[in-house]
Amino acid sequence: MAADRSPGFETPEELPVEMTAVRVHRFGAAPQLDRLPLPEVGEGEVLVKMAASVVSHHDLTVAGGRFAVRPAVPYIPGLEGAGTVVRVGAGVDPKVAPGSLVRLYGGGLGASRPGTWAEYVAAPERVVVEVPPSLDVEVAAACGSVALTAWIALFEVGEMQRGERVGVAGASGAVGSLVVQLALRHGAGAVVALVRDRERGGALPPGAEVVVGDDGIETPVDLLVDTVGGPRLSSRVGMVEPGGRIAYLGYTAGQEACFTLPNLLARDVRLLPVNMMRRRSPRDLEGRLVAQFATGELQVATVGVEARRLTTAVEQLRAGRARGRVVVRW
Ligand SMILES: NC(=O)c1ccc[n+]([C@@H]2O[C@H](COP(=O)([O-])OP(=O)(O)OC[C@H]3O[C@@H](n4cnc5c(N)ncnc54)[C@H](OP(=O)(O)O)[C@@H]3O)[C@@H](O)[C@H]2O)c1
Numbered sequence: 001m002a003a004d005r006s007p008g009f010e011t012p013e014e015l016p017v018e019m020t021a022v023r024v025h026r027f028g029a030a031p032q033l034d035r036l037p038l039p040e041v042g043e044g045e046v047l048v049k050m051a052a053s054v055v056s057h058h059d060l061t062v063a064g065g066r067f068a069v070r071p072a073v074p075y076i077p078g079l080e081g082a083g084t085v086v087r088v089g090a091g092v093d094p095k096v097a098p099g100s101l102v103r104l105y106g107g108g109l110g111a112s113r114p115g116t117w118a119e120y121v122a123a124p125e126r127v128v129v130e131v132p133p134s135l136d137v138e139v140a141a142a143c144g145s146v147a148l149t150a151w152i153a154l155f156e157v158g159e160m161q162r163g164e165r166v167g168v169a170g171a172s173g174a175v176g177s178l179v180v181q182l183a184l185r186h187g188a189g190a191v192v193a194l195v196r197d198r199e200r201g202g203a204l205p206p207g208a209e210v211v212v213g214d215d216g217i218e219t220p221v222d223l224l225v226d227t228v229g230g231p232r233l234s235s236r237v238g239m240v241e242p243g244g245r246i247a248y249l250g251y252t253a254g255q256e257a258c259f260t261l262p263n264l265l266a267r268d269v270r271l272l273p274v275n276m277m278r279r280r281s282p283r284d285l286e287g288r289l290v291a292q293f294a295t296g297e298l299q300v301a302t303v304g305v306e307a308r309r310l311t312t313a314v315e316q317l318r319a320g321r322a323r324g325r326v327v328v329r330w
Pocket of ligand 1: 169171173174176197248253254274275320
């Protein structure tokens with residue numbers, strides 16, 4: 001079986017006593033590499049040797065001290081990643097055995113408990129999803145949260161129906177490009193991909209109508225999934241049919257938006273928040289979406305970085321210069 005694995009997933013012969021981890025010692029300051037003892041594995045938990053750990057906007061929000069949950073510093077960030085199970089605690093399903101290749105996502109990782117920015121992570125079994133061995137290790141780490149967020153924004157919050165026109169603001173981003181792919185695969189009548197830059201729009205799948213900037217949309221959409229937010233969100237209300245919906249989830253273009261209430265009311269567009277911290281998706285949904293990355297039906301761009309270069313990667317993500325989902329390789 002080991003020969004079929006994507007390179008990067010390793011099962012060490014013996015576990016070390018110590019590991020390298022990246023920790024935030026002060027909110028807003030650059031994270032630093034530390035040596036720490038391996039975590040203990042409790043009941044219902046697994047110990048995973050990480051192959052790749054995602055650096056996300058959520059991690060930066062928590063590390064800035066601006067999130068609802070403020071971990072006690074120093075803490076290990078990281079909401080998501082992938083690796084190999086090396087030890088299991090009591091009560092864990094026997095299907096999750098040492099040697100299993102898995103993803104970790106959610107369950108308070110990187111906020112209320114130590115996260116994935118470490119060589120070894122102890123995680124509750126409920127946040128573990130098995131990954132196909134052929135899946136590229138960076139994609140395995142990065143694909144789940146973006147695909148789940150896109151799915152929930154489109155189908156659960158946005159209630160997309162077959163044949164509807166769907167707009168995606170921030171279509172060149174990780175979540176946005178998954179919204180485009182899923183809308184096309186699930187029968188949207190048209191998908192309008194709003195991007196800042198023609199070059200970045202070129203990476204979107206054929207079938208999407210790429211529009212550069214916010215002004216050039218000819219026919220309004222029924223549903224807009226907005227991943228960028230910011231002051232121009234109010235003008236994008238005008239891109240949506242009266243009675244339509246905006247599922248909004250991100251704020252890479254700014255944290256504030258101001259609406260003229262008479263216009264908003266006249267337009268009769270519903271503004272619907274997508275909050276992945278509160279959503280409970282069906283247990284098998286993440287696994288089903290991850291399998292579609294292994295077959296190439298869904299895709300996500302990644303940028304791999306060595307742990308010692310993490311500070312630079314964090315700055316690139318913060319400045320909007322990361323060209324793909326940033327993934328630390330161990
Ligand atoms: N609500 C939730 O539960 C939830 C869940 C997941 C993600 N999110 C949020 O969703 C957002 C997108 O995440 P992601 O992983 O897709 O990020 P990403 O891959 O970094 O993509 C960011 C997108 O924002 C665009 N952008 C950046 N700065 C901009 C600006 N000043 N003006 C206009 N567009 C700008 C980028 O355009 P270029 O390609 O041209 O740079 C890109 O399309 C983040 O804010 C993240 O925190 C929220």
